[in-house]
Amino acid sequence: MYLKALSLIITILFISVLPVFADSEKGISSTVVGNGIGIGSALAIAICWSRTHSVLTTILAGILSWFYVIYYCIIREND
Template sequence: MLISISCFADSTQQVKNTVAYNGIGIGSALAVSICWSRTHSVLTSALAGLFGWLYVIYYLIIRER
């Protein structure tokens, strides 16, 4: 029984690590929301999400004040 508990604990830790590494980053989420509010286009929002923080910095430079 102790062997099965340790195996279960190891697989749970592996699942937690995988989810943490494969999650969406805050830069990507911010870029998608900024792009969607400006363009309302799924394609450009997806591209902004791929570039993440680069798009956020670009937006900060070119935005109208």
């Protein structure tokens, strides 16, 4: 279970930092990091997917990002 969540986090982080190549007016290519998701969204997505296995709730958790992570920390059951 933890291995699946870890692989999901690594995949999301890898996709979010892929460089976007843009041409400037002088014809020189420069590398620009595109807008990606933050660490809060990636963490919320991994937590939510490991708990619910629902795409809709995982998308909602990704949008809420740190709010979902804090909510999870408050309501989770200690082992």
